[in-house]
Amino acid sequence: MSPIDARTVPADPTSHARLAAAGLDYRLVDGADRDALGRTLQAVSRGFLGPEVNDESLTEQHTQLADRRYTAVFDASIAEPEIPVATVDSWVTPLTIPGGELDMWAISGVTVSPTHRRRGIARAMLEGEVRAAAEAGLAMAGLTVTETTIYGRYGFGSAIPMSRWTIDVRRAGWSGGEPDGRVEFVSREQLARDLGEVHDRQRTLRAGEIAGWPRRWRQHAGLSSSVKDGDSVRGVRYVDADGAVRGAMAYRIAEGESDFALARLDIRHLAAETDDATAALLRFALQHDLVAEVRTDLRPVDDPLRWLVSDERGAVQTIRDHGWLRILDVPRALEARTYSAPATATLEVTDPLDLTTGTWHLEIGADGRAHVAPTDAAPDIRLGIAQLSSIFLGGVPALGLLAARRMAGDRAVAAALDVAFRPAQPPSLSIWY
Numbered sequence: 213m214s215p216i217d218a219r220t221v222p223a224d225p226t227s228h229a230r231l232a233a234a235g236l237d238y239r240l241v242d243g244a245d246r247d248a249l250g251r252t253l254q255a256v257s258r259g260f261l262g263p264e265v266n267d268e269s270l271t272e273q274h275t276q277l278a279d280r281r282y283t284a285v286f287d288a289s290i291a292e293p294e295i296p297v298a299t300v301d302s303w304v305t306p307l308t309i310p311g312g313e314l315d316m317w318a319i320s321g322v323t324v325s326p327t328h329r330r331r332g333i334a335r336a337m338l339e340g341e342v343r344a345a346a347e348a349g350l351a352m353a354g355l356t357v358t359e360t361t362i363y364g365r366y367g368f369g370s371a372i373p374m375s376r377w378t379i380d381v382r383r384a385g386w387s388g389g390e391p392d393g394r395v396e397f398v399s400r401e402q403l404a405r406d407l408g409e410v411h412d413r414q415r416t417l418r419a420g421e422i423a424g425w426p427r428r429w430r431q432h433a434g435l436s437s438s439v440k441d442g443d444s445v446r447g448v449r450y451v452d453a454d455g456a457v458r459g460a461m462a463y464r465i466a467e468g469e470s471d472f473a474l475a476r477l478d479i480r481h482l483a484a485e486t487d488d489a490t491a492a493l494l495r496f497a498l499q500h501d502l503v504a505e506v507r508t509d510l511r512p513v514d515d516p517l518r519w520l521v522s523d524e525r526g527a528v529q530t531i532r533d534h535g536w537l538r539i540l541d542v543p544r545a546l547e548a549r550t551y552s553a554p555a556t557a558t559l560e561v562t563d564p565l566d567l568t569t570g571t572w573h574l575e576i577g578a579d580g581r582a583h584v585a586p587t588d589a590a591p592d593i594r595l596g597i598a599q600l601s602s603i604f605l606g607g608v609p610a611l612g613l614l615a616a617r618r619m620a621g622d623r624a625v626a627a628a629l630d631v632a633f634r635p636a637q638p639p640s641l642s643i644w645y
């Protein structure tokens with residue numbers, strides 16, 4: 213259990229006042245109150261283009277997402293004033309960072325009704341989330357996004373790129389050998405348990421991952437009412453030579469339309485805590501009879517898949533943004549992680565919400581630990597908090613942001629930061645939230 217329960221954090225008074233001035237009521241919704249939660253979830257589902265939330269789905273979310281803090285905006289003047297016109301939810305989760313974990317304020321379910329769009333409601337809610345999280349003592353906030361152009365203005369930066377693969381399995385072939393363990397089918401109930409248990413161990417191995425939750429695994433396993441044709445999901449797991457479950461994979465196969473032997477296998481989720489488990493489960497997918505194409509998403513940018521196949525041109529990798537971070541406290545965030553090399557830099561940080569604005573001296577010692585303090589010295593680098601959040605886990609290069617004019621300053625210092633910030637393996641975030 214996280215030390216901070218997000219549900220106890222009050223709604224931000226500044227955003228409350230701003231929305232009240234526009235005739236709107238911004239307040240927390242008690243997620244334990246099934247009816248109130250149901251009305252909020254109707255608004256969330258409508259915002260994400262989903263269907264009406266049915267009883268089964270409400271029960272799932274009521275029981276399986278009990279730690280969520282729901283905030284909503286109400287308009288007393290509309291036909292259904294009890295249905296919010298805007299929503300956001302949040303909770304505190306461990307974020308894996310190099311050398312350990314950092315509590316993170318996770319944000320999800322951001323919606324504004326199409327009838328109330330572009331009046332500044334999302335701005336009030338997002339700023340409210342960031343201020344509430346900082347006020348509660350968190351040093352980091354994070355989210356995954358529907359569109360990349362929404363969150364930079366609040367200080368969020370794209371920090372954890374991930375990759376998507378389309379594999380022509382006949383051309384790609386396989387050169388990864390055969391692991392010692394075995395791959396076996398499991399029921400979907402067992403699959404949901406295995407995905408959750410493996411993820412919980414795997415998430416500590418790479419920076420960028422966060423804790424999962426039961427409903428996420430039940431969705432991947434096709435057991436949630438939110439998943440269409442859930443019974444077409446199949447599950448396998450990898451058991452190593454000592455009998456321990458080290459990986460699990462949920463997938464679905466779409467039959468070839470013109471030819472039985474042209475089916476497509478979509479990996480819904482692959483959780484693996486060892487290289488052998490990753491290779492065995494990918495091999496299962498790529499060597500599946502009657503399958504011509506495999507697709508998979510949310511794989512790390514250094515996915516060994518590239519080298520597990522015989523012809524890497526048969527496997528097309530597309531890299532794109534996935535995890536977004538927002539530093540709320542510069543010294544605490546930067547001092548929480550370990551680094552790969554010593555470095556010294558003076559960073560002038562600007563923050564649209566003024567939470568982290570200032571000039572900071574960063575000193576990373578030979579022991580891989582950082583010390584950060586405010587300074588009056590001239591900066592080596594000038595950057596926004598979104599850019600500092602982008603480079604925080606070493607998944608986005610400072611030199612790249614410098615070249616793109618997203619930050620300014622000394623190239624040699626940016627290069628030294630890249631060497632120091634980059635962990636042995638790039639950060640990874642294998643789920644949406």
Ligand SMILES: CC(C)(COP(=O)(O)OP(=O)(O)OC[C@H]1O[C@@H](n2cnc3c(N)ncnc32)[C@H](O)[C@@H]1OP(=O)(O)O)[C@@H](O)C(=O)NCCC(=O)NCCS
Pocket residue numbers: 259260321322323324325328329330331332333334335336356357358359361362365
């Ligand atoms: C995205 C969404 C939440 C925006 O809500 P909104 O109340 O209309 O946004 P606001 O009026 O507060 O806009 C705030 C700022 O964001 C910008 N903005 C809003 N939606 C945007 C979008 N989709 N893309 C880029 N910028 C956007 C506005 O132009 C405004 O910019 P400025 O204040 O810097 O001039 C809303 O359109 C929505 O619910 N979309 C569907 C669900 C969704 O995608 N949610 C995001 C989940 S990650």
